[in-house]
Amino acid sequence: MEKTFLMVKPDGVQRNLVGEMVSRFERKGFKLVGAKLMQMSDDMAKTHYDEHQDKPFYGELVEFITSGPVFAMVWEGENVIAIARDMMGKTNPLEAAPGTIRGDYGMTVGKNIIHGSDSPESAEKEINLFFQDNEIKTYSKQDSEWIY
Numbered sequence: 001m002e003k004t005f006l007m008v009k010p011d012g013v014q015r016n017l018v019g020e021m022v023s024r025f026e027r028k029g030f031k032l033v034g035a036k037l038m039q040m041s042d043d044m045a046k047t048h049y050d051e052h053q054d055k056p057f058y059g060e061l062v063e064f065i066t067s068g069p070v071f072a073m074v075w076e077g078e079n080v081i082a083i084a085r086d087m088m089g090k091t092n093p094l095e096a097a098p099g100t101i102r103g104d105y106g107m108t109v110g111k112n113i114i115h116g117s118d119s120p121e122s123a124e125k126e127i128n129l130f131f132q133d134n135e136i137k138t139y140s141k142q143d144s145e146w147i148y
């Protein structure tokens with residue numbers, strides 16, 4: 001089953017949106033298989049955002065993501081990578097549709113509540129960056145047959 005990496009950013013944690021974020025993905029039907037509250041180091045943030053290292057906002061991005069605790073999660077489900085991205089909405093909350101996370105809660109592109117992997121390659125890289133193998137749980141849930 002496909003897995004993705006999602007992370008409530010420091011603004012989402014400060015705004016008490018951790019529970020709401022977990023709830024949205026739970027209610028959709030995805031399965032939570034890993035989660036932790038943590039503070040990212042500078043090195044980890046630079047690795048996580050290395051694709052943006054040449055962008056003008058890279059410094060600010062690394063500074064912001066390390067500025068407070070984040071809530072890192074691994075979610076599992078059919079097409080979870082693409083569906084979670086749709087549920088998050090466009091990067092800039094100004095363009096994100098109402099009903100999406102960024103459309104409902106975001107106000108600026110820098111503080112847009114949540115991160116989500118954008119491809120199978122980034123999901124694998126990000127899950128391995130944030131989680132040890134033994135922190136990802138394999139378990140069955142009784143509701144699976146009512147979801148798929």
Ligand code: RTP
Nearest residue numbers: 057061090091109110111112114115116117118
């Ligand atoms: P994310 O990686 O956080 O899930 O967001 P994303 O894929 O939708 O957006 P991406 O292009 O990967 O950008 C990563 C984060 O950088 C910040 N950003 N700032 N100032 C700017 O123009 C700008 N552009 C992007 C956003 O916080 C974005 O989520």
Ligand code: MG
Nearest residue numbers: 115116117118
């Ligand atoms: Mg991205």
